Amino acid sequence: MRILQDFELTFQHELNSIYDKEEIKSIFLLIMEELLGIKRIAYQLKKSDLVSETDAIRLLNIVQDLKKNRPIQYILNKADFYGEFFEVNESVLIPRQETEELVDLIIKKHASLSGLKVIDIGTGSGCIPIILSKHLNQAQVTTVDISKEAINTAKKNAQRLGETIHFINADILEWDYVFSDQQYDIIVSNPPYITPNEKQYMQQNVLAYEPELALFIEESAPLIFYDVISSFALKHLVPNGDLYFEINQYLGPETKELIEKKGFHHVQLIKDINGANRIIHAKKRG
Ligand code: GLN
Incomplete structure (x- = not known):
């Protein structure tokens, strides 16, 4: 048996070049809760807790992983998004706060309607389609990803969170025949x-850890996905249908212009909580 409190010191000592004190504390408390089932509050009260040798080894392995910059969400295979836990692994992006803002906007704009048909392009962990399916009344949600691993992860998340989603494994740049x-x-x-x-x-x-496929585009064609997806939307949105994108904050005006040129109207560039251009909402003409 070892004294749990000593591990907090080990975490502080080993990780202080990567994270600040407060971050290390909250990572430590999260690990306590996830790994040892010790509630964060209880830990603060009972500092005499002991850990078994097996758990001690797990804790020391986690410190080593964290020292290599591995995100805590991949270590615990879990990320929080819009009030739910999602399983994550290195084949999917860790859901971001900006994306919570995107789904929140959609949920608020469409709260009063029922039975909407929704398609999400680029599934990842499934955070967007699953949360939309959960919060939009009777919505029928489809989602597409090029990665089989991502689709498998998202399917598990949908099942665990009780949402029925239609999954399609296809390359969004060459996919039209599927639809x-x-x-x-x-x-x-x-x-x-x-x-x-x-x-x-x-x-x-x-x-070092997040999937390049989900993050990067070629320098020479930074808006390729916006181009292809907005063309898809011209064909597959109902008249007056809504198109929503998360965007690169440095390419706000260019992305907006591209979507306007495609023929969409009411194209709005929306800032995230940090004041960066992050979301585009556009409407197809009636
Ligand atoms: N917002 C993410 C990041 O900054 C990127 C998401 C994306 O490329 N779609 O890491």
């Missing part, structure tokens, strides 16, 4: 949008 004459009320996507030269500003834990 024939389907019509949707809402099309949403958080496609890859980071250009390779932005890598220099990105955190090591993102670069």
Whole structure:
């Protein structure tokens, strides 16, 4: 048996070059809760807790993983999104707060309607389609991803959270045949949008562990997904249907212009909580 409190010191000592004190504390408390079932509050009260040798080894392995910049969400295979837990692994992006803002906007705008047909392009962990299915009344939600691993992860999340979603494994750049004459009320996507030269500003834990396929596009065609998906939307949205995108904050005006040129109207560029251009909402003409 070992004294649990000693591990908090080990975490502080080993990780102080990567995280600040408060971050280490909250990572430690999260691990306590997930791994040892010790509620965060209880831990604060009972500092005499002991851990078994087996758990001690698990804790020390986690410290080593964290030292290599591996995100805590991948270590615990769990991420929080819009009040639910999602299973995550290195084949899917860890859901971001910006994306919570995107789904929140859609949920609020469409709260009064029932039975909407929705398609999400680029499933990842399934956070967008599953939360929309949960919060939009009787919505019929479809989602597409090129990655089989992502689809499998998202399917598990849908099942655990009790949502029925239609999954399609296809390359969104070459897919049209899959959809024939389907019509949707809402099309949403958080496609890859980071250009390779932005890598220099990105955190090591993102670069080393998160799937490149979900993050990066070619420098020469930074808006390719917005181009292809908005063309898809011209064909597959109902008249007056809604198109929503998460976008690269540095390409706001260019992305807006592209969507306007396609023929959409009421194209709005919306800022995230940090004041960065992050969402586009557009309407197909009636
Ligand atoms: N917002 C994510 C990030 O900054 C990127 C998401 C994406 O490329 N779609 O890491």
